[in-house]
Amino acid sequence: MTWLLVVLLVLPLVACLVSLARNPVVAEAATLVAGAGSLALAITVAFSVRNGSPLEIGGSWLRVDPLGAVFLLATGFLYAVAAAFSIGYLRADERRRDYAGFAVRYFSLLNLFGWTMLSVPLVNDFGLLWIAVELTTVVSVLLVAVDRTEAALEAAWKYILLGSVGLGLALLGVVFLYAAGIHTLGDAYVPHYAKLIAAAPKLPALPVKVAFLLAVVGFGTKVGLVPMHTWLPDAHSEAPSSISAMLSGALLVNAFYAILRFFQVTAATSGSDFPRHVLLVFGLVSLALAALYVLRQESYKRLLAYSSIEHMGVIALGIGFGVPIAIAGALLHVLNHAAAKSLAFFGAGSILRRYDTKQIERVRGAATVLPVSGPMFLAAALALSGLPLSGIFRSEFQIVSGGFSRPAYVWVALLVVLANVAFFGIIWHAGRMVLSPADAATVRGETSWWIVGAMGVCLVVVVGLGLHLPAPLSDLLHSAAKLLDPSSR
DSSP states (O other), rough: HHHHHHHHHHHHHHHHHHTSSSSSHHHHHHHHHHEEEEHHHHHHHHHHTTTTTTETTTTTTTTOOOHHHHHHHHHHHHHHHHHHHHHHHTTTTTSSSHHHHHHHHHHHHHHHHHHHHHHHBBBOOOHEEEEEHHHHHHHHHHHHHTTTOOOHHHHHEEEEEEEHHHHHHHHHHHHHHHHHHHHHHTOOOOOOOHHHHHGGGGGHHHHHHHHHHHHHHHHHHHHOOTOHHHHHHHHHHHHHHHHHHHIIIIIIIHHHHHHHHHHHHHHHHSSHHHHHHHHHHHHHHHHHHHHHHHHTBHHHHHHHHHHHHHHHHHHHHHHHSSSSSHHHHHHHHHHHHHHHHHHHHHHHHHHHHHHHHOGGGGOOOHHHHSHHHHHHHHHHHHHTOOOTTHHHHHHHHHHHHHHHTTHHHHHHHHHHHHHHHHHHHHHHHHHHHHSSSOOSSSSOOOOOHHHHHHHHHHHHHHHHHHOOOOOOHHHHHHHHHHHHHHGGG
């Protein structure tokens, strides 16, 4: 089964090369095959490691355990649905003068982006992990600026500037962690995850804690944790909607995955109290600021961007509570957020193609103007707000239950209050866009059934995970949660 890891990395690269042919239809087909194939392989790998036995290859340079498999699933899913959505999204703009060149450039970068994000949960070394996250930054910056508008270029510049500063700090964290290991493992050791975790009780606590703080601030810049979040609303609002979905549902959580690898070593070195409290503070502050900003947004894509910051805060709180049910809930939230946020951004893309505006006030009657994607956009808003029957309700309920079991009543109370503030903001804005009367002059009808199909897949996952958690996925989440719970070892 280890050959699957190699195929996972090769498939998007092949699609990238094929997409460079000056034929948009070939690029579409290659991207669709690569996305669907990557999702199928990710599901197969996750199923193989669900009981805790990792897959590894190449002297352990490539390795997937249950924790990595959760993030691999989220990335594979986003890659697949974004590939399908992109076909309809770009074809709706076929009349642009440089459509063929733009489509080739877009699909080749999309496949390269998929490759970089799949690499993050596959590597087994803190140095390679940093390189993989850096590569996601470089490629995603190009996709944020792919439309070449002034606003997109400004957002991309801000993103690369702040992202580079953050990843510079993260690299310093890798250096501190490597230096801590030298005292125990010798100068020539390779910082594989399992090796460092096994040696963690013998590592000096101070440099490991410093490394963790640097990782939270550094990689947290990519996650969008406050106060390192300022690039995120601009980048997400200016990127094409398919890229916004991948940024929100996969890029942010992959950077969070990097933090969790540092969390493992820190918790095994000096106990989990220090890293837990760091995540609790950053998570609560991020949730608070995002909830307040959601209330006053004028752009629906910026609204969804701040919603992403909110949900990263929820995940941080779930890990910070530090009990198995909350940790499993936080990891489930990674998958639920990927499905719900892709549904929301795809709906935003459909609205943008029909109304040609990102302003909330200028979108009216989406339920009748876009009779399928309009209501599904509202369903996405309801899911992101944590309404029952959605997967996000299930994962947030697990996180809250874990907080009560710790007990951490104050933290849980603040989480519930702030989540409800965000709920009212998202529902208020989305409800006005979808349920208000439409202008008579607005053209009716869906812009593409590719868009509707991609949204339908996302909606099935969002509702499906709310109604029923499959046993293999439950096993995977609990195996992954054990890796983040020092008391289970």
